[in-house]
Amino acid sequence: MIPELGQVALILALSLALVQATLPIAGAALQRADWMALARPTAIGQFVFVGLAFGVLATAFLGDDFSVLYVAMHSNSALPSLYKFTAVWGGHEGSLLLWLMILATWTMLVAVASRSLPEELAARVLGVLGIVSVGLLLFTLLTSNPFERLFPAAFDGNDLNPLLQDPAMAIHPPILYTGYVGFAVPFAFAVAALLSSRLNKDWARWTRPWAISAWMFLTVGIALGSWWAYYELGWGGWWFWDPVENASFMPWLAGTALLHSLAVTERRGIFKSWTILLAIMAFSLSLLGTFLTRSGVLISVHSFASDPARGLFILALISTISGGALVLYALRAGRMGAEGGFRLVSRESFLLLNNILLVVAVAAVLFGTLYPLFLDALDLGKISVGPPYFNTVFLIPTLPLVLFMGAGMHATWKSMSGETLARKLVIPAGVAVLLGVLVPWIIFRGASVLTMVGVSLGFWVIGAALLEPVQRMLASNHAATVLSRAQWGMTLAHLGVGIFILGATITSSYNIETDRSVRPGDRWEVGGYEFVFRGTRDFDGVNYSAVEGEFEVRRNGSLVTIMTPEKRIYRVQRSPMTEAAIDAGWSRDLFVALGEPLGDGAWSVRVQVKPLIRFIWLGALIMAFGGLLAATDPRYRRRKVAHEARVGAGASPESV
Amino acid sequence: MTPRRQRMLLIGLVIAGVGVSAGLALRAFQENLLFFFSPSQVVAGEAPDNRTFRLGGMVVEESLQREPGSLTLNFVITDYVNSLPVRYTGVLPDLFGEGQGVVVRGRLVSDGGFLAEEVLAKHDENYMSPEVADALARAAEAGAK
Numbered sequence: 026m027i028p029e030l031g032q033v034a035l036i037l038a039l040s041l042a043l044v045q046a047t048l049p050i051a052g053a054a055l056q057r058a059d060w061m062a063l064a065r066p067t068a069i070g071q072f073v074f075v076g077l078a079f080g081v082l083a084t085a086f087l088g089d090d091f092s093v094l095y096v097a098m099h100s101n102s103a104l105p106s107l108y109k110f111t112a113v114w115g116g117h118e119g120s121l122l123l124w125l126m127i128l129a130t131w132t133m134l135v136a137v138a139s140r141s142l143p144e145e146l147a148a149r150v151l152g153v154l155g156i157v158s159v160g161l162l163l164f165t166l167l168t169s170n171p172f173e174r175l176f177p178a179a180f181d182g183n184d185l186n187p188l189l190q191d192p193a194m195a196i197h198p199p200i201l202y203t204g205y206v207g208f209a210v211p212f213a214f215a216v217a218a219l220l221s222s223r224l225n226k227d228w229a230r231w232t233r234p235w236a237i238s239a240w241m242f243l244t245v246g247i248a249l250g251s252w253w254a255y256y257e258l259g260w261g262g263w264w265f266w267d268p269v270e271n272a273s274f275m276p277w278l279a280g281t282a283l284l285h286s287l288a289v290t291e292r293r294g295i296f297k298s299w300t301i302l303l304a305i306m307a308f309s310l311s312l313l314g315t316f317l318t319r320s321g322v323l324i325s326v327h328s329f330a331s332d333p334a335r336g337l338f339i340l341a342l343i344s345t346i347s348g349g350a351l352v353l354y355a356l357r358a359g360r361m362g363a364e365g366g367f368r369l370v371s372r373e374s375f376l377l378l379n380n381i382l383l384v385v386a387v388a389a390v391l392f393g394t395l396y397p398l399f400l401d402a403l404d405l406g407k408i409s410v411g412p413p414y415f416n417t418v419f420l421i422p423t424l425p426l427v428l429f430m431g432a433g434m435h436a437t438w439k440s441m442s443g444e445t446l447a448r449k450l451v452i453p454a455g456v457a458v459l460l461g462v463l464v465p466w467i468i469f470r471g472a473s474v475l476t477m478v479g480v481s482l483g484f485w486v487i488g489a490a491l492l493e494p495v496q497r498m499l500a501s502n503h504a505a506t507v508l509s510r511a512q513w514g515m516t517l518a519h520l521g522v523g524i525f526i527l528g529a530t531i532t533s534s535y536n537i538e539t540d541r542s543v544r545p546g547d548r549w550e551v552g553g554y555e556f557v558f559r560g561t562r563d564f565d566g567v568n569y570s571a572v573e574g575e576f577e578v579r580r581n582g583s584l585v586t587i588m589t590p591e592k593r594i595y596r597v598q599r600s601p602m603t604e605a606a607i608d609a610g611w612s613r614d615l616f617v618a619l620g621e622p623l624g625d626g627a628w629s630v631r632v633q634v635k636p637l638i639r640f641i642w643l644g645a646l647i648m649a650f651g652g653l654l655a656a657t658d659p660r661y662r663r664r665k666v667a668h669e670a671r672v673g674a675g676a677s678p679e680s681v
Numbered sequence: 682m683t684p685r686r687q688r689m690l691l692i693g694l695v696i697a698g699v700g701v702s703a704g705l706a707l708r709a710f711q712e713n714l715l716f717f718f719s720p721s722q723v724v725a726g727e728a729p730d731n732r733t734f735r736l737g738g739m740v741v742e743e744s745l746q747r748e749p750g751s752l753t754l755n756f757v758i759t760d761y762v763n764s765l766p767v768r769y770t771g772v773l774p775d776l777f778g779e780g781q782g783v784v785v786r787g788r789l790v791s792d793g794g795f796l797a798e799e800v801l802a803k804h805d806e807n808y809m810s811p812e813v814a815d816a817l818a819r820a821a822e823a824g825a826k
Contacts, residue, residue: 369687381695389706396710407717407815409735414713418706425698540771542752601775620752620772629752629772 028093028172031081035172038074038129039162041067045155049148050220061148065136068151071158072133079126082171083113092178095119095171101184101597103568111195112185117335118171120198124315125161127199127206132158135210135235142231149217150210157209160342168335184597187569193253201246201273205311207239208280211287212308215301216350219357226364229291229300234661236287236304237514240280241652247273248645256607261538261616261633263641266415271394272314275387279307282383285376292438293373294364299380301354301361309347310387316343317394368440375433382426389418427482427526431489434519453492457485469535469636479530486523490516514655521647528640537634540620544627552634554615555579561619561628569593569602574619574628578608590619590630614638715786719816721823723789724763730789733798736765737784737813745779758783758795760820769797782813 045067052060082095086109091097099116100109114123132154139147165171188194214232218224250273255263264270283303289296316339367373393410400408435449461481465472472480494516497507508516537552545560557577564571571593578585588606595602605618613636620629717735718728728734736758744757753770756779767785777783777800787797 366684368684369691374691381699385699385702392706393710409715409717410710411713411715414709417709417713418702421702421705540752542750603775618772623747623750623752625750627750631772 027081028085028090028174031078031085032166032170032172034074034077034081035162035166038071038078038125039159039166041071041074042155042158042162045071046152046159047155048152049155050152053145053148053152053220058144061144064148064151064155065139067155068129068132068136071155072129075122075125075129078172079113079122082119082122083110086110086113089182091180091182092175093171094173094175097175097179097182099183099185101182101568103597104182104185104190105567107192107195108185108190111189114198115185115189118165118169120202121161121165121169122171123199124202124206125158125165127202128154128158128161128209131203131207131210135213145221146217146228146231149220150213153213153216154209157213157346160346164335164338164342168338182597184568184595187593187595187598187600187602188257190595191253191257193249193257197246197249197253200242200249204239204241204243204246204280205273205276205314207235207242208276208304208308208311210235210239211283211304212350215304216353218301218361219350219353222357222360224290224297224301224361226291226294229287230661232304233284233287233291234656234658236280236283236307237652237656240277240284241649241656243273243277243280244645244649244652247277248642248649251645252642255638256605260618260631261605261635263532263638266393266412268394269318271390271415272317275390275394276307276310276314278383278387278390279303279310282380282387283307285379285383289373289376293367295367295373296377296380297361297363298354298358301358303380303384305347305350305354306384306387309343309350310391312339312343312346316340365439367438370436370443370446371440372433372436372438375429375436378429379426379433382422382429385422386419386426389422390415393418424478424482427486427522430519430522431485434489434515435492449492450489453488454485457481457488460484465531465534469531473534476530476534479526479534483523483527483530486526487520488523490519490523509658511655511658511660514651514653514658516651517654518648518651521644521649521651523644524640524647525644528637528644531637532635532641535636536638538631539633540629540631542623542627542629544625551632552613553580554585554634556617556632558628558630560626566593568597569595571604572619574617574630576606576617576630578615586615588615588617590617592619592621609639611639612636717784717816719760719820720758720763720765721760721816721820723765723795728789733786733788735784735786736767736795736797737782737816738765739813739817740777740779740781740783742779758785760816762820762823766794767797768794769800771800773800784813 044063048060049064052058052063082093084090085093085096086100087106089096089100089102089109091100095116095118099119100112104112112119114120132151135147135154136151139150142150211232214228214235218228247270250270251263254265254270255261283300283306286296286300286303290300316336393414397408397410400406431453432446432450436446458481461477461479461484462472464484465476465480494508494513501507539551541549543549543558545558548555548557550556555578557579559575559577561572561574564573571591573589573591576588576590578588586608588608590606591604593602593604594600603618603620605616607617608615613634616631616633616635618631620631622628715733715735716728717737720736720738722728723736728736738758738760741757741759741764745754746756747754751770752772753768754773755766755768757764757766759765767787768790769785769787784801785795785797786799786801787795790796
């Protein structure tokens with residue numbers, strides 16, 4: 026009986042969403058305050074009912090209710106409780122419910138936080154969010170009902186995919202989805218602006234914290250996914266240009282462009298239609314990501330569904346939502362006049378370049394991701410596009426992007442003499458190039474041109490980000506107050522980019538990877554470390570049995586660590602899983618994975634030494650922390666403020 | 682420079698940049714396209730001799746042979762009509778096994794076999810890559826005629 030309650034709750038949520046999607050928008054057009062007033066209660070009601078449905082499904086999982094088909098497919102009574110809960114989003118239906126849950130949460134937050142907004146704008150924003158919600162609720166109820174019964178009930182469940190039985194997998198999807206779905210809010214603001222044909226600096230100020238928050242979650246989500254792939258997929262890579270990764274990376278790139286464009290719109294009242302277009306793009310790419318991962322068009326661990334009806338439904342949904350927004354954009358965008366101009370050397374130009382280069386990067390990744398699908402759909406042959414393509418085309422826009430990034434941080438709004446800018450940056454640029462050449466040669470005894478370029482760019486961004494705060498701190502004795510919170514946010518986010526670049530460059534250039542066959546007692550050397558294989562032992566885990574290898578690692582004779590990689594067989598699905606052993610460190614990771622037994626006690630093993638790989642995820646986390654600071658800047662919390670026009674030539678360069 | 686000329690310069694630079702990068706991107710794209718072929722297509726001479734491609738099919742039962750003490754192994758991939766010997770050196774993925782679907786990336790070598798640089802066998806034991814399933818179906822169809 027209880028699972029049916031979940032379905033009823035979803036149907037009730039759908040009826041509320043229908044009201045939320047229609048009356049408030051109509052009310053804003055017809056000036057009916059009573060219709061507009063429906064937006065908030067319906068949004069909050071929807072949150073309650075979707076939450077109820079989610080709770081019901083989670084209860085079914087925790088209570089091992091194998092009369093529910095979805096539970097029987099993705100859980101097992103022997104599964105640890107934590108994974109019973111995370112199994113809620115371990116399959117197609119449940120992950121859609123998670124999507125809905127997160128959309129309802131964002132919508133509820135907008136409803137609560139929008140009291141300081143003009144009533145019409147709030148009604149339109151919530152109305153648009155209602156439209157998105159109607160689409161996804163219909164999708165869930167019509168094609169992917171998680172509460173469908175299994176008759177007769179299964180005696181026990183099919184178990185959760187062993188790859189997903191992992192703590193990072195527990196939090197990766199919710200955080201990633203929070204980012205994905207969060208771009209629905211700037212999207213709704215953009216469509217609301219198009220509906221009213223009004224877009225001013227206040228609009229940008231209201232939209233910005235939402236966009237930054239969504240971006241922040243997406244950043245953490247992608248980093249977690251990369252980290253998980255690194256240690257759980259077993260082979261030590263951190264980014265594979267897998268279509269599923271691209272699906273989350275494209276909205277991130279578009280979202281990053283959106284943040285920078287919004288900064289210009291808030292400060293200067295220009296780039297308006299561009300900002301709107303980017304907001305539409307970021308959310309459309311999020312929907313496309315949902316389509317790619319959820320429709321089964323891709324061959325990947327992420328695509329649980331292979332029902333063509335679902336794919337068609339999502340495709341229709343994307344066309345309706347994105348297509349509708351784009352039509353509206355074509356009709357209305359021309360009405361948004363710019364409120365000022367700018368010169369060639371100015372912060373606006375640099376941000377424009379940032380936007381163009383990011384969009385080029387999106388286009389390159391999109392092309393490589395979708396082209397094989399198109400060929401396949403047209404029956405023109407089966408191809409795939411290898412990582413070298415992505416590595417090359419991604420560097421083309423991002424190398425200049427990073428180069429201009431350092432300069433853009435120090436350019437002033439409106440106009441600036443190129444000479445002043447050059448004088449300010451010549452020392453950091455020189456230092457960066459010097460370090461970029463020296464560091465790889467001194468530490469790693471050699472470097473390719475691309476490595477030196479990468480390391481130089483990393484130091485360049487770090488130096489450019491820290492230049493202003495360091496100079497100011499030296500001039501003042503109150504370190505924390507020299508920059509506003511948003512400025513600290515920008516500084517940290519850019520610092521994170523620099524750290525990421527250093528990590529990615531050094532890891533890719535100096536990663537040592539060896540496969541070999543070893544017997545107990547064998548000693549061999551990899552990247553300055555001596556590895557000793559001491560043999561294997563068998564043991565039993567909660568729901569798997571395993572072979573564990575023991576490896577002693579020494580450097581210059583002294584013991585560094587003992588590493589114990591495992592090979593597990595999960596009892597229900599009988600699938601083998603490699604659990605790599607990783608000795609993490611700031612300067613390097615040691616990575617050991619067991620291959621398979623070769624007979625006579627010999628095993629194939631993979632050993633890797635990966636310098637600076639932690640910087641990749643550290644950089645991403647610092648970026649996200651910068652986002653957190655920027656999103657919580659006090660100026661976004663101000664109540665209804667009189668229209669301010671304090672922006673102008675006199676604004677200080679680093680205010681964002 | 683007048684603002685108008687500055688803007689023209691900016692636009693010109695952007696167009697030139699986009700042109701150059703589109704050219705480079707297309708080149709990278711052409712060089713990194715990986716086609717997929719089944720053993721029957723390879724036997725029919727459809728696969729290229731001098732570039733990397735992907736080959737897919739089933740691993741023939743009891744065809745797996747390891748060179749003692751080394752990481753090099755040989756196995757045969759079949760679509761149940763034609764087969765092709767494959768040689769690979771390295772650690773195998775978790776779900777590789779005889780009688781299971783597999784996709785390998787590599788190139789043809791002079792003795793008519795296939796030298797794999799990478800072996801892909803993801804997913805659970807019931808899963809078959811759509812490409813492999815498709816290749817098997819086509820080969821069966823062609824064989825029945």
